[in-house]
Amino acid sequence: MKIKPILAGTLALATLIGASACGGGDGKTADGKTEVVVWMNSTTGDGKKFWEDAAAAFEKEHADVDIKIEAIQNEDMDGKLQTALQDPASAPDMFLARGGQKLRDVVEAGQVMDLTDKISDEVKTQMATALDTTSIDGKVYGVPQSVLPGGIWYSKDLFKQAGITDTPKTWDEFKADVDKLKAAGITPIALGGKDAWPAAHWYYWFALRECSQSAFDEASNDMKFTNECWVKAGDDVQDLLDLDGFNDGFLTTSAQQGASSSAGLLANHMAAMELMGGWEPGVVRDLTPDQKDMADLGYFTFPEMEGGEGSPTAILAGADAMSIGAWAPQEAVDFLNFISQQEWQEKYAEAFVTIPAAKNAQSAVTNEALKQVLGAYDQASSVSLWLDTVFGQNVGNALNEGVVNMMAGKGNAEDIVKGIEAAAAKG
Numbered sequence: 001m002k003i004k005p006i007l008a009g010t011l012a013l014a015t016l017i018g019a020s021a022c023g024g025g026d027g028k029t030a031d032g033k034t035e036v037v038v039w040m041n042s043t044t045g046d047g048k049k050f051w052e053d054a055a056a057a058f059e060k061e062h063a064d065v066d067i068k069i070e071a072i073q074n075e076d077m078d079g080k081l082q083t084a085l086q087d088p089a090s091a092p093d094m095f096l097a098r099g100g101q102k103l104r105d106v107v108e109a110g111q112v113m114d115l116t117d118k119i120s121d122e123v124k125t126q127m128a129t130a131l132d133t134t135s136i137d138g139k140v141y142g143v144p145q146s147v148l149p150g151g152i153w154y155s156k157d158l159f160k161q162a163g164i165t166d167t168p169k170t171w172d173e174f175k176a177d178v179d180k181l182k183a184a185g186i187t188p189i190a191l192g193g194k195d196a197w198p199a200a201h202w203y204y205w206f207a208l209r210e211c212s213q214s215a216f217d218e219a220s221n222d223m224k225f226t227n228e229c230w231v232k233a234g235d236d237v238q239d240l241l242d243l244d245g246f247n248d249g250f251l252t253t254s255a256q257q258g259a260s261s262s263a264g265l266l267a268n269h270m271a272a273m274e275l276m277g278g279w280e281p282g283v284v285r286d287l288t289p290d291q292k293d294m295a296d297l298g299y300f301t302f303p304e305m306e307g308g309e310g311s312p313t314a315i316l317a318g319a320d321a322m323s324i325g326a327w328a329p330q331e332a333v334d335f336l337n338f339i340s341q342q343e344w345q346e347k348y349a350e351a352f353v354t355i356p357a358a359k360n361a362q363s364a365v366t367n368e369a370l371k372q373v374l375g376a377y378d379q380a381s382s383v384s385l386w387l388d389t390v391f392g393q394n395v396g397n398a399l400n401e402g403v404v405n406m407m408a409g410k411g412n413a414e415d416i417v418k419g420i421e422a423a424a425a426k427g
Contacts, residue, residue, distance in 0.1 A: 027093075027329055033066040036332045038322075039081065039092040042352075043071040045286050050351035054339050065331045074256065075195055078102070078393065085111045085325070093328035094336060097142040097321045099133040100385050101392030106323075107136050113324040113333070116140045120337045123358075127340070130357035133319040133385060142321035143340050144357035145348055148278035149317040149377040150201070150386075153369065156296040158186050158272040167300035171236075174303045178245040181272050188245035190271035192255030192262035197388060199251075199407055200400040201275055201316075202240060203416070204387045206233035208314055209305040213382070220390055223424035225417050229309065234406065234413025236305065241407060247271055251408055256283050263287055267294055275302075277318050277386075281367050282353035293353065299369040301376050311381040318386055319357065391420070398423035 029035050038055070042048045048071060055067035070092065072080060077096060084091045085106060097103055097112075106112045116139045123143055124131070134142030154167070159177075162184040168174040181188040193199040211219075211229035218224045247253060247265055254261045263280065265271040267287035274280065284294045304312035322339075324332050338344065345361035348354070353367055355374055365374060377383065388396025402416035411419075 029066045033064050034329050034331050035066045035068055036094065036329065036335055037068045037070060037092040038335075039070050039072050039077070039095040040322075041072050041074045041077055041096055043073055045291075046351040047282070050348060053347075054344055055335075058335050058338050062331065062334070065335075067335060072096075082393065085109070088325065088327040091325055091327070093325050093332040094322050095325070097134060097323035098385075098389045099142070099319060099321065100390035101395075102389050103134060103141060103323070104136050105392055107141055111326055112141050113326050113328060114139050114141065115143065115324060115333070115336075118333050118337075119143060120340070122342070123337065123340045126342070126345075126358040126360050129359075130319055134321045134323070142323035143336055144319040144321040145339070145345070146278070146320045146352060146354040147317060147357055147377065148319060148354065149315050149373050149380075149383070150205070150275070150277040151299055151301045151315065151373065151376065152273050152275050153266065153280045153284070154273040154298050154300070155266065155269055155294075156298045158269060159298075162186055162272070167298070168303050171303045171305050175243060178243050182245065187247050187265070187271040188243075188273060189247070190253075190262035190265040190274040191246045191250040192253045193246075193251040193404060193407060194253055195255040196400040196404050198255045198262060198276070200388065200403040201386070203233050203237050203399070203403045204316055205275065205302045206236035206305065207310075207387065208316055208384065209302065209308040209310045209312070210236065212309040215309070216384065223391070223395065223421075225421055230417050231413045234403075234416045237403060237406060238413065251404070256287075259287055261287070277316075278354055278370070278373055279320075279352070281370055285353055293367060297367075297369045299372045299376075313376075313379060313381045315376060315380045315383055316386055317377065317383050318389070320354075321357075391424075394426065395420055395423045 027035050040051055042051060051069045055069050058067055059065055081095055127144060130144040130147055131140055133144055134140060162180045164177050164180055168177050178188040191198055210232045215227040215229050256263045258264055259268055262274055263283045264287040266274045267284040281297060288294055301315060322336055342358060342360045345356040345358040346364040349356040349361060349364040355365055355370060356362055365371060388400055398419045402419040405411040406416060
């Protein structure tokens, strides 16, 4: 299955720890070792430990290399990285990349290394599909570490309490389930609207179901949103709002930071569902009281929209990839190939509770909800990247802001489209 470079999105990224120490100089430490600075977005827990362990293991095999891991809070990465890449002296050698227009922008700016002939044969073979997300004009500019199909994550226990015996397949069934949850005194949907992108993801999914493939191609390639499906997706968001199914204060709720975040509401059974990407099991695990897997976590794909021109089995997905700065030493490439081996891909899957990008490591997926996701991913008619990533920083931000404004009562479906068209016109 090919991942189409059309919708792309985000887990946005985070605050830099120790920014003054990154990048710069001649790339050598005081004792003469080659320094490789890595920016990633795992600030706590097993994810952070994975990167520390990988660095230590690589350094053990390469005594003349110092891998400097720097954690960036997820919501700040895009902005920090955009600024840092303007000056190699302050930029990381390896950094998180999402694909789409965001990656194309740094490629066209000459800020990222062409890895086509530098990645290992194992990477080329085992990540053949995933590499589509980080390929621009036939060249590879990043190596995915995980694939992150999206959908709706839910509490099986809360569904049972509300008398829901099967997950919804259509929008009408979804709306009926929201009513059942409300009748049972359960908050149906957790939403972290404060971070904007979680709210906009609802629009992305509605657009995926309402729009034909040709409408997506037109929007992605030409930034034209003339097809009525783009307004229809906004109307669907309004329909969702009218259900009154979100948590109280959803516009001021963060997505992933703490027990009161939208992920925390799901983790602690304060809400029944959340629309998210494949990172959800790992995020939720870290927010449960015992920081263990949420035992009743389930998953289902986004419902079919009656009359929609999109395939009901099409899904949205992201890919957490690592790119290399154009200025980086060979040792940065070596480290990237190192962490992309089967052994470390399996460890990545376990640490992050996610689906590894390498096919030969996917047997490491043991979480039951993730197994469902992997099945949906393998059977999807098409896999598209998140909209805001594919459209790039400016247009993507305009889209996200337009959806949030509408949810706050400051606009309508037509205003969302006008906003993204205005941002696209500015270039």
